[in-house]
Amino acid sequence: MKTVVSGIRPTGNLHLGNYFGALKNFIKMQETERCFFFIADYHSLTTHPDPKLLGTNVRNVLTEYLAAGLDPEKSTIFIQSDQPEVAELSLLLSMHAYIGELERTASFKDKMRKQPENVNAGLLTYPILMAADILIHRPDLVPVGKDQEQHLEMTRKYARRFNSIYGVDFFPEPAAYNFGTELVKIPGLDGSGKMGKSEGNGIYLADTDEQIRKKVMRATTDSGPTEMNSVVSEPVENIFTLMNIVSEKSAVESFRTDYANCSIRYGDLKKQLSEDIIKSVAPIRERILEIKGNEKYLRDVTEFGAQKARESARETIKQVREIMGLRKI
Ligand code: TRP
Secondary structure: OOEEEEEEOOOOOOEHHHHHHHHHHHHHHOOOOEEEEEEOHHHHHHHOOOHHHHHHHHHHHHHHHHHHOOOOOOOEEEEHHHOOHHHHHHHHHHOOOOHHHHHOOHHHHHHHHHOHHHOOHHHHOHHHHHHHHHHOOOOOEEEOOHHHHHHHHHHHHHHHHHHHHHOOOOOOOOEEEOOOOOOOOOEOOOOOOEOOOOOOOOOEOOOOHHHHHHHHHOOOOOOOOOOOOOOOOHHHHHHHHHHHHHOOHHHHHHHHHHHHOOOOOHHHHHHHHHHHHHHHHHHHHHHHHHHHOOHHHHHHHHHHHHHHHHHHHHHHHHHHHHHHOOOOO
């Protein structure tokens, strides 16, 4: 059994990209592995979110994780700030993290450009906190997207450095886990790039059937094929990619054939896609609505998750303190 750790920054509701790109795999993994899934609310603070909105976002992600099928009995689901041991590990790791390497991190340079008015120390030390999130449970695997690979590389570097400085074999060097060989990239509806949060580009797990139909109907296409067997343009290819995920193989093939012989009608293609998306999303949305109002259930889940996470975290902290020489008189 492998230990797996994954965090998500609570920035809003979950969309199909989150679901098919990661969450569905988490749901499978929890059956066989020892999984820690947490909501990285400390990390969110680097951009100074409105406190009320941060709370709402944390709650939404938790609700949607549970509604999609993450099981608090099978995996450890918790909120980062409910496990304050991670803040201590972050402090301890920071003693061996160099300012130069932090300043060279791509995400930091990116934020310097995007929010020059708020280049706070939390942004600089973001990779240390992330390393602490991961190493505190000493995992084998961390499922991450491309944009997080550098952070994971730094995590491994800090693990290696710690082991070598103190002459121990304590922290593992966790590997990136990409769910098979091909990274599933879920395209958006606006014709290019992956599904994200820009208006109308993403379909959310909480969307109603009507919202889904509307968004899909407005998805970008092109003026249609005019030659037999012509190359499919990017926006239309994106529609096919989404269909590959949610529709029957035979339906996709039939539309592919229609495209190749120029008889395709994008209206029909979109109708099929929206109905098939609804089939995947509607049951999750129903559960979101059920769970959302259940204060007690949500509180119980977070308390139970925090308890399990802290048990594992405390063991690591205890040993790290000893290794570094923080002993009681
Ligand atoms: N930095 C990650 C992101 O923005 C979120 C995250 C925080 C994370 N801590 C983590 C992911 C630990 C994996 C493991 O997506």
